Amino acid sequence: xAERKKRSEADRKIRVLVAKPGLDGHDRGAKVxxxxxxxxxxxxIYTGLRQTPEMIAEAALQEDVxxxxxxxxxxxxxxxxxxxxxxxxxxxxxxxxxxxxxxxxDEDLGHLKEMGVAGIYGPGASTEDIVREIKLAVTG
Amino acid sequence: xxxxxxxxxxxxxxxxAALIELYPHTGRAHMIGVTGAPGTGKSSLVNQLALxxxxxxxxxxxxxxxxxxxxxxxGAVLGDRVRMRDLSGDSGVFIRSMASRGSLGGLAQxxxxxxxxFDAAGFDKILIETVGAxxxxxxxxxxxxxxxxxxxxxxxxxxxxxxxxxLEIADILVVNKADRPGVENTEKALRSMLELAHPVQRxxxxxxxxxxxxxxxxxxxxxxxxxxxxxxxxxDGQGIPELAGWIARHETHLRQSGDWMVRERARLEVELxxxxxxxxxxxFREEIPDNRYEEILERVVQKNLSPWExxxxxxxxxxx
Numbered sequence: 001x002a003e004r005k006k007r008s009e010a011d012r013k014i015r016v017l018v019a020k021p022g023l024d025g026h027d028r029g030a031k032v033x034x035x036x037x038x039x040x041x042x043x044x045i046y047t048g049l050r051q052t053p054e055m056i057a058e059a060a061l062q063e064d065v066x067x068x069x070x071x072x073x074x075x076x077x078x079x080x081x082x083x084x085x086x087x088x089x090x091x092x093x094x095x096x097x098x099x100x101x102x103x104x105x106d107e108d109l110g111h112l113k114e115m116g117v118a119g120i121y122g123p124g125a126s127t128e129d130i131v132r133e134i135k136l137a138v139t140g
Numbered sequence: 141x142x143x144x145x146x147x148x149x150x151x152x153x154x155x156x157a158a159l160i161e162l163y164p165h166t167g168r169a170h171m172i173g174v175t176g177a178p179g180t181g182k183s184s185l186v187n188q189l190a191l192x193x194x195x196x197x198x199x200x201x202x203x204x205x206x207x208x209x210x211x212x213x214x215g216a217v218l219g220d221r222v223r224m225r226d227l228s229g230d231s232g233v234f235i236r237s238m239a240s241r242g243s244l245g246g247l248a249q250x251x252x253x254x255x256x257x258f259d260a261a262g263f264d265k266i267l268i269e270t271v272g273a274x275x276x277x278x279x280x281x282x283x284x285x286x287x288x289x290x291x292x293x294x295x296x297x298x299x300x301x302x303x304x305x306x307l308e309i310a311d312i313l314v315v316n317k318a319d320r321p322g323v324e325n326t327e328k329a330l331r332s333m334l335e336l337a338h339p340v341q342r343x344x345x346x347x348x349x350x351x352x353x354x355x356x357x358x359x360x361x362x363x364x365x366x367x368x369x370x371x372x373x374x375x376d377g378q379g380i381p382e383l384a385g386w387i388a389r390h391e392t393h394l395r396q397s398g399d400w401m402v403r404e405r406a407r408l409e410v411e412l413x414x415x416x417x418x419x420x421x422x423x424f425r426e427e428i429p430d431n432r433y434e435e436i437l438e439r440v441v442q443k444n445l446s447p448w449e450x451x452x453x454x455x456x457x458x459x460x
Contacts, residue, residue, distance in 0.1 A: 012150055013214070013239070038215035043239045048222035055228040059221060062235055064142035 014042040014138050016067040019056045020049050021080040029101055029123075030071035036127035037069075037134070053080055057087035060096060066138045067118075072102040082115050097137045101125070141261065145236055148253040159253055162260035167404070169202075169259040170391055171266045173284030175246060175306065178272030180292040181316040183223035184374035186267050189387075190227055192380050193265055202234045202258035203227075205269040206248055209239040216240075220269060234258070246270035246277025252411060255283065281309035282407050285400065286390045288383075290314045291330065293322035307333055310367050311390050314383065318371035330369050365393050428454060 018034045020027050027049055034044045045063050047056070060068050068088070072080060081100055088096050097118040104112065104120055112120055118137045121130055147155035172189075174182050183205065190201045205220035216239035227233045240248045247270060258266050268284055270277045281287045289310035307313070307330070315326050368386050372379035394400040436453060439445040445453075 013241075015146075034217050038210060038217045039213045041213045041215040043209075043215060044217045045221060045237050046217055046219045048219075048225065051225075055225065058228055059235075062142055063237060064146045 014067065014135065015045065015063060015065040016042050016069055016134065017045045017047065017056065017060050017063060017065045018069045018071065019047045019051045019059070020071045021051050021053055021056060021084065022072050022074040022076045023050060024072075024074035025049055026073045027071065029073070030069075033069060033071070033101060033127060033130060036131060040131040040135075042131075042134070053083035053087055056084055057091055057093075060088060060093060061091045065096060067097045067099065067134055069099045069101060072100065072104075075103065077102065077104055078108055078111065081112060081117060085116055097134070099130070099134065099137075101130075141234070141257075142236075145254055145257055148257055149238065149248070149250045151250060151253075155250075155253070159256060162256060165260040166256045167259065169255075169263055169266050170286070170387075171255055171259075171268060171284045172387060173268045173270065173280035173287040174290060175270040175277050175280050175287065175309075176272065176290030176314075177292075177295055180272070180290040180295065181374045182269050182272060182290050183220045185288075185290060185314065185316055185372065185383075186220075186269050187224045187226055188372075188374050188377050188380045189384060190224070190233055190265075190267060191377070192384050194227075194230060194232055196381075196384075198232070199264035200232045200262060201227075202236070202255075202261075202263040202266045203269065204236050204238060204251055204254050204258070204266065206238045206240055206246065206251060206271050208271045209241050211242070214241070234263070240271050245279035247279045247283065252283050252407075277306060278309050282410050285394055285403060286311045286387055288312045288314050288387075290316050291326055292317040293320045293326045295326075311365065312383070312386050313367050313369045314372055315369060316372050316374050318379065319373045323371065327369055327371070334367060334369070365390065365397075365399075424454075 016037055018030050018037075020030050030046070034046050037044045045059065045065065047059055051059075056068065056070070068084065070077070070081060070084060077100060081098070085098060088094060088098070098116065099119045099121070100112060100117050101121040104122060109120055119130070119133050144155070144158055148159060149155070174186055176182055186203055186205070190203060193199045193201055203224065205218070205224075207216055207218045207220060209216040218237035218239060220237055221235060224235055227235065236254060238248045238251060238254065240246075243249045247268070251268065255266050255268060268280060270280045287309050289306055289312075291313065292315065313330050313334070315323055315330070317323075370379055370383050370386060372383055374380075394403065433454070436445065436450050440447055440450050
């Protein structure tokens with residue numbers, strides 16, 4: 001019965017863009033997260049390596065995503081993240097929640113949060129936390 | 141635009157309203173379907189084709205790329221954009237990824253709707269890439285005017301080529317990765333299959349709308365489209381101009397032979413039928429109380445009632 005009636009709610013899927021900006025080629029973390037989000041019932045658009053902030057913002061716009069997840073292991077997060085946030089805003093997508101994963105030194109956490117990053121995850125973060133926090137951020 | 145596509149994809153009331161309003165403005169774009177087994181290089185080929193159209197003709201291109209949803213979680217990882225990075229930064233290209241959301245046949249339920257939005261928005265070519273599942277994805281042939289079936293060397297033996305289904309829907313056969321060994325064998329297998337399958341294809345193209353029966357057989361054969369077999373290497377763009385040339389030729393063929401309208405009609409017939417089915421199902425859901433449905437289901441589970449009898453009871457309940 002539940003299945004019969006639930007269709008209209010299920011129609012609204014959380015759409016997430018998982019992107020790797022910058023020049024490092026380590027996408028294992030991004031893939032693990034993408035898969036966890038898929039298993040949580042989300043639709044994940046995976047864009048691959050070495051994306052510029054412009055490419056990410058364009059994809060986020062065309063795909064009408066609710067969430068952008070940036071995976072940065074190169075240390076360039078303080079340059080790349082604000083640029084992505086700026087471009088999203090310029091495209092009228094300030095409602096899109098941005099999450100950052102990778103290697104982020106403690107002293108940068110506060111700065112990123114101030115910029116408007118919804119969540120930051122380092123090595124060892126649990127995918128369950130990520131899923132829960134994304135759901136919370138999107139559904140309000 | 142992107143928001144509108146989401147509404148259509150989710151079949152929301154706004155999405156429906158938009159489709160109704162846009163409908164009179166559709167019918168101009170050339171819809172090109174791209175299907176084939178996983179790993180044959182569909183996404184790369186779409187990438188190259190779009191690049192080609194942008195460079196040589198300056199056409200506006202929309203790409204709808206469908207990937208499978210997980211049957212368990214309903215989630216999906218949509219990875220077709222990975223192969224289409226050459227197209228980013230070009231405002232004349234719009235790429236939209238879709239999850240199949242449980243529908244079989246290689247497309248999602250609302251793929252046609254999305255294509256209509258792009259059509260009405262003035263995109264000249266709409267490239268529709270199916271889920272890469274294999275032998276049953278024939279739905280794309282109903283939606284697209286021109287269907288490319290992509291094969292690659294080293295996937296399956298000759299017998300794969302004579303199985304019914306996916307090869308019969310091909311307007312153009314593409315042997316991608318043609319720089320790999322075994323390309324001759326793949327091509328040969330496709331060619332012999334084509335010779336066998338040709339009359340079958342004829343019937344499909346006309347979809348029961350028997351073309352003017354009086355025309356003599358030779359004449360029919362002459363007007364008939366014979367799917368070419370083309371070699372490409374999507375990684376470096378080899379064979380792409382030729383492929384684009386054949387796609388253009390196919391479009392001309394469709395328009396001159398009248399098949400364009402025949403296909404449109406067949407497509408709309410299927411669409412109408414689907415909508416009626418959904419509507420009836422929706423009404424049925426509204427009119428049968430949940431507990432009644434549950435009770436009958438339980439009787440079927442207990443083997444007190446067969447599913448066929450159950451349907452009769454449920455339907456009569458609706459009529460009373």
